[in-house]
Amino acid sequence: MIQEFKKVIKSYVIGMLWLLGLLWPMLGIHPDGTLTFQKTVTVWSYIVAGSFVCLLIYVMKNSGALDFVAKPLAGVSSNLKSASNTLPTWVWIVVILVAACLYPQFTNRYATDVAINVLLYICLGLGLNVVVGLAGMLDLGYIAFYGVGAYTYALLNTVYGVGFWFSLPACALTACIAGCIVGYPTLRMRGDYLAIVTLGFGEIIRLILNNWMSVTNGPNGILGIDRISWFRFVFEDGMTFEHMWVKKLQLFYYFALGLAVFTAIGVNRLNYSRVGRAWESIREDETAAELMGVNTFIYKLLAYAMGAVFAGLAGAFFAARMKFVSPESFTFLESAMVLCMVVLGGMGSIPGIILGVMALIALPEVFREFEAYRMLVFGATMIIMMLFRPAGLIPAKRMGTRSEEKEG
Amino acid sequence: MTQPILELKNIHSGYGSIKALKGVSIRVMPGEVVAIIGANGAGKSTTLMTICGIIAAEQGEVWYDGRMINKVSPEKLPTLGLCQVPEGRRIFPRLSVEENLILGAFYRNDTEAIAKDIQHAYEMFPILGERCNQEGGTLSGGEQQMLAIARALMTKPKVLLLDEPSLGLAPIIVQQIFDIIERINKEDGTTILLVEQNANLALQAAARGYVMETGEISLEDDADALLNNPKIREAYLGE
C-alpha cells in the first residue's frame, strides 16, 4: 500500500500546487486592486482535504485493503448491469416516457421551465447529431438554423398573423433551405476547414438577423409572438388568469415532449436506414464511400438539411414559448453548448445525447448555489466526465461488437 | 478482335501543379488479368483514381464498356460494374464487417441477393464470417484486405481495380489473397487490373503487364516476357 501511495503522491502534490496557482488569481485578486490570500487558501484546503480522502480510498482500493467493501459492491453493480441489459429496450423507453409524462404534475413551474429547455435542447442535440455524429461533419454554426426557425415563426405570426401550427412546416422549410444554401458551398470542404466555414456562416446568419432592422427589428428582437394557439380556445371561458398560466406551461411541456419524441423517432429511423448507413460511410472514409457508389455530396447536403429541419422545428417552439426572439439567443456560445451536449453524451447515441443535454442544462441549475463559481464547477465537472468517459456518457452501441464484449 | 473493356487513351492528370500522369495509355480486355508495376510515386494509384473519376483527367479519355467515362461521377461507376479496392484498404473502421459488406452493395436494391452474396463472401473468406460483428478497424491487416476485396465484390463488378493488395502483408497471407484474386477471375470471369509493387507476384498472376515510370508507361508486354526481361529483373525483381 505504501508502494502504491508513493507512486501517486508526487503527481498529486504537483497537481494541487498547480490548482493553487490557478485558484489564486481568480479568488485572490480583487477588482479594486487589493490582493488577498486567505480566501484562496481556505477554498484550496477544502479541496485538498476532500481530494486527499478520495486519493486514500483509491489507493486502498487498488492495493486491496478495501476488498471487503468493494467486492460486494462490484457484484451489485454487475448484477444491475446485466439486469439492465436483459430488459428489452422498449421497457426502458416506456419507463422514461411515463416518467416524462408525469414529471410536470409533481414539480413546480421553475422545474417545468427547465424541463422544457431540456426538451428543446434534446431536439437540437439530436439534430446536430445527424450532422456531427452520423455524417461526421463538424458544424459550429448549427444554432443559426434554430434562429431561422424561430424568426420564421416570429415573422409569420407578427406580420401575417399565421398561427403556430401553420407556421411549423414553413419553419422546417426555411431552415431546410437555409441549410442547403449554407451547405452547398461549404460541403466541398473537409474536417477543420468545414468547421471554420460553418462557424462563419452561423455568424453571418446571426448578423443578418441583428442588422436587418426593417424586417427583424435588429437587436431589439421581435415582441408579442403568439403562444401555441391551440389551447387558447380551450381556456378562454371561465378560467382564472393565474390558473391558465400554470396550465399553459404544463401543456407546452407536453407539446415540447411530443416534438422531442418525434425528433428521437425520426433520428432513430434515419440512423438505421440506408441513408444513415451512407452517412456513416462518409464519416468513416469519404473517398471509399464514393468508390462504393455513395453520392457523397448529396448525402452530406441531406445530412445538413435534415439537421437544420430539426433545429428549425425546435426554433419555432422556442419562439412560441418565449413570445420574443432576439439575435442574442443564437450566438456561437449556443452552438458550442449543443456540440458539448452531443460530445459529452456520446456521439451517435440517442440515449447518450438525451443524458448529455440533461447534464448540461441541469448541472448549471444545480450549481446555482455556488453562485460566482458556478461556471468553474461546471467546467471542472465536464473535464472530469470527459476524463472518465471519453466516448460519452452512453457511447453509441454498435450491434454485438465483439471487442466491446471482451472488455465488458 | 474484341473491344477492350477498359481503355485509357493518353491520360494526363495530377494534383494541381504536380503532373502525376503524362500520357498514360492502357488497354484491358474482358476477362483478362493485367498488372501495372512500378516504383514508388510512379503514378500507379493516380492512374486508378483517375479511372474512377476521383481525380479528374486533364487530358485524354477513359473508355469503359463502350462509353467514355471521363464525365461520369465516381459514385455511378459501381452501378456500371467498375469498382476499385483502394490502396491501404480504406475499409470503414468503425462499422462492423457485415455493415462494410452491406455498404459495398449500396447501389443495389435486391435485398435477398445481397444476403446471399454476403454469405458467399463469408464462404470465400471464412475469417470474415467469424468476425462478422467485429468493427472493421479492429481486424488484422490481412483480414482488412480481405474485407476490402469482399466489399468491392459486393458491387458485382465486371472490372475490379486492385491497388497493392499485398501491401504490408506476410507472404503466406499474400499468397492467400492472390489465390482469391485468381479465383475471382476464373470463377466469376471478373476482369482485373492489378497494381503492385511486388512485381514477381503480380506478373505471375497476370497475363499482361505494364511498367510505369514517373507518370509514363515505359514498357508493355506479356507477363512472362516481362518476367524474363533482364532490365525488369534488375529494376523490379532485385536481381
Ligand SMILES: Nc1ncnc2c1ncn2[C@@H]1O[C@H](COP(=O)(O)OP(=O)(O)OP(=O)(O)O)[C@@H](O)[C@H]1O
Ligand atoms: N494527394 C496528392 N497531392 C499531391 N501530390 C500527390 C498526391 N497523391 C500523390 N501525389 C503525387 O503523385 C505522384 C504519383 O503518386 P501515386 O500515389 O500515384 O504513386 P504510386 O505509383 O501509387 O506509388 P506507391 O507505389 O508508393 O503507392 C507522386 O509523385 C506523389 O507525390
Ligand SMILES: [Mg+2]
Ligand atoms: Mg500507390
